[in-house]
């Protein structure tokens with residue numbers, strides 16, 4: 001059964017890096033993986049969450065008065081947030097004049113999203129762009145995803161792209177294909193145990209889905225997040241290159257590591273567990289993947 005509403009945490013327009021042309025990108029909330037390097041930690045939980053940016057807080061106490069759940073309280077040096085009491089109701093957000101509070105995740109309907117992105121129709125036409133559904137993991141809300149893709153692709157005639165970690169049954173991904181033009185497929189590591197250690201889950205179904213996409217002759221651009229200590233050693237990169245070449249995946253985009261999401265970890269009260277990294281092995285990764293006959297691009301950050 002299709003669902004016409006889902007939880008989305010952002011819609012960005014004029015995106016140049018989520019598929020061809022100029023695009024609107026819709027970010028679904030919720031992900032089956034919990035990658036240690038995740039740049040969007042607010043995407044992992046399927047539920048709306050309050051983000052509290054303490055560096056912006058003036059300790060005025062407006063949120064303490066507004067909160068019905070006593071999640072905010074006065075302490076000697078300002079205010080304190082207790083996430084365990086927070087229902088993400090958002091009552092404290094309007095009164096925060098410093099913009100220190102926001103709720104990540106809103107329930108949106110297919111029609112609302114479609115109306116918003118269709119305003120950019122002319123730009124899509126002129127640039128060869130369209131709409132990318134990203135996350136989080138869009139397949140985690142698969143009935144909503146199907147309804148949205150049917151609307152955008154089949155009804156509105158837009159170019160659609162799915163940005164996925166592919167941690168889902170093949171049948172779920174297969175159901176989306178008639179309503180998609182391109183899949184951006186994350187391949188993070190070929191070793192199941194290492195994948196489990198760094199993302200919280202094994203990779204057997206992900207690699208199988210990659211093979212199935214090729215068997216179905218579907219247009220795929222593989223994305224490899226290049227993470228220091230995880231997959232940037234020569235041996236890891238040769239294994240990825242071998243897998244891609246053997247599977248027949250011919251195009252790769254390397255996603256360089258960054259730490260732009262650190263402030264969001266703090267705002268969610270989460271710890272960033274990845275050890276500090278030095279240096280980048282993007283040039284080496286490009287050379288190794290190219291040596292397997294793969295077309296390689298590097299994602300702009």
Ligand code: SF4
Nearest residue numbers: 057058060061063096
């Ligand atoms: S309303 Fe905003 S600025 Fe005032 S105490 Fe709460 S978070 Fe801080």
Ligand code: SF4
Nearest residue numbers: 067086087089090092
């Ligand atoms: S989102 Fe609601 S429950 Fe959470 S701190 Fe703000 S007012 Fe309280």
